[in-house]
Amino acid sequence: MSQLTLLEKPLEDIKPNRWITITEQRDFTEFLSNVGVNVEGLDWCASTWERYQCSKDNTHTKKIRYRSCSKRGLCPRCSMAYASQRANLQYQWIKQNLADRLDFDLKMNQIVLTFPESLHDIDSKSFSRMIKEFMKEFEIKAYGYCIQTRHSKDPLSDIYKHCHILSLNINPEDNKLVESKYYFDVNKMREVWKDIIERHTNSKIEGSVNLHTKYASIRHDKPEVLHLLAYLYRYSIHDLFNVQIRKASINYVQCPQIENSNDKALRLQEVRSKITDLIHEDKSRIIWCGLLTSTKRAELMKLMLYADSIQSSLDPTEYIVQVDSFAKPGFHWKSLVELEKEMRVRAKECRDCGSPYEDQPFETGNYEMDNEPMTRTNETTNTIPKCRVASAFGRKARDTRNDCSEVERTSA
Ligand SMILES: [Zn+2]
Numbered sequence: 425m426s427q428l429t430l431l432e433k434p435l436e437d438i439k440p441n442r443w444i445t446i447t448e449q450r451d452f453t454e455f456l457s458n459v460g461v462n463v464e465g466l467d468w469c470a471s472t473w474e475r476y477q478c479s480k481d482n483t484h485t486k487k488i489r490y491r492s493c494s495k496r497g498l499c500p501r502c503s504m505a506y507a508s509q510r511a512n513l514q515y516q517w518i519k520q521n522l523a524d525r526l527d528f529d530l531k532m533n534q535i536v537l538t539f540p541e542s543l544h545d546i547d548s549k550s551f552s553r554m555i556k557e558f559m560k561e562f563e564i565k566a567y568g569y570c571i572q573t574r575h576s577k578d579p580l581s582d583i584y585k586h587c588h589i590l591s592l593n594i595n596p597e598d599n600k601l602v603e604s605k606y607y608f609d610v611n612k613m614r615e616v617w618k619d620i621i622e623r624h625t626n627s628k629i630e631g632s633v634n635l636h637t638k639y640a641s642i643r644h645d646k647p648e649v650l651h652l653l654a655y656l657y658r659y660s661i662h663d664l665f666n667v668q669i670r671k672a673s674i675n676y677v678q679c680p681q682i683e684n685s686n687d688k689a690l691r692l693q694e695v696r697s698k699i700t701d702l703i704h705e706d707k708s709r710i711i712w713c714g715l716l717t718s719t720k721r722a723e724l725m726k727l728m729l730y731a732d733s734i735q736s737s738l739d740p741t742e743y744i745v746q747v748d749s750f751a752k753p754g755f756h757w758k759s760l761v762e763l764e765k766e767m768r769v770r771a772k773e774c775r776d777c778g779s780p781y782e783d784q785p786f787e788t789g790n791y792e793m794d795n796e797p798m799t800r801t802n803e804t805t806n807t808i809p810k811c812r813v814a815s816a817f818g819r820k821a822r823d824t825r826n827d828c829s830e831v832e833r834t835s836a
């Protein structure tokens with residue numbers, strides 16, 4: 425940092441993707457460091473900025489970026505930035521290849537499958553089989569799922585296995601894709617899920633099971649779709665940060681009942697070991713299934729081609745311009761790699777004229793304000809910290825069956 429020429433100049437622009445305030449980052453770093461987790465360089469992340477100008481005209485819009493630590497999985501800011509970037513990429517893939525070409529409103533539907541408390545530690549293989557059976561029952565042909573083992577509202581608690589499914593309302597019929605409306609029948613989903621659990625685990629469930637679902641239009645509700653996607657790409661450190669700092673809903677290192685200094689040291693040690701596990705564990709993977717797998721790509725493209733040719737027939741010029749590998753006009757399927765490249769190129773271009781930005785920043789400085797605009801998750805800050813250490817010690821602090829961070833905003 426010392427080699428930077430830091431101008432003590434306040435930054436007036438609001439950068440929407442700062443993700444986290446300086447205070448939050450400092451508090452989180454302090455929390456980790458008090459517990460004994462190595463946090464070297466973490467509080468530095470995004471504390472300095474650099475500004476680039478257009479190589480053709482220096483009155484054009486400047487580009488600003490924060491210098492980051494790139495410690496994904498440990499740094500909440502870098503983890504959030506990563507999840508958002510991946511979500512955006514996947515969003516563009518679905519929108520440009522599918523949503524923009526279909527003659528109905530393509531929707532992303534999220535289904536959260538949970539278990540009764542006694543089955544929270546079910547093995548992932550059985551769980552996957554149950555998920556597939558569920559999807560088959562509803563004839564859902566395009567989806568991705570992600571099995572998660574931590575409760576986002578108490579990420580250091582006991583194992584809490586649940587699954588987030590993101591599906592698309594498309595169904596192949598007569599060589600084209602038609603709209604499917606499976607997601608309206610939530611009661612049937614609950615019944616089917618209960619039946620599957622009972623059959624696969626040889627258990628009897630009293631009452632109904634928890635299953636949550638909501639959907640958003642790909643084209644008309646981009647923020648919500650991005651939110652659904654980013655949730656699946658997030659690192660667990662993000663949940664720990666939310667709970668301990670941003671929402672202050674649990675304080676893992678403070679509990680008034682424990683006064684004995686030996687007990688305190690033991691607790692710190694236990695919290696440290698739980699956090700270390702959380703940092704080093706493999707991130708849950710998203711598994712794409714059905715029409716969204718790469719082996720079904722050609723089939724999906726053919727189905728889309730049919731839909732596309734109907735739409736393009738409105739504009740005869742399209743037929744002259746492009747011919748793709750199916751010898752049909754106006755069809756270009758963008759791969760994730762291609763979209764990623766496009767985004768990288770766009771990030772280096774002046775927003776006003778498209779010329780490249782200069783290689784070197786013309787200004788750098790310390791970021792000293794908290795000018796992060798309000799985000800959804802910011803809105804619930806400043807609640808009184810509660811003592812919830814019990815869960816970090818294997819005792820059940822509360823019933824976790826009913827909640828899941830996504831559930832609060834479930835559509836009716
Ligand atoms: Zn960072």
Ligand SMILES: [Zn+2]
Nearest residue numbers: 478484774777
């Ligand atoms: Zn320019």
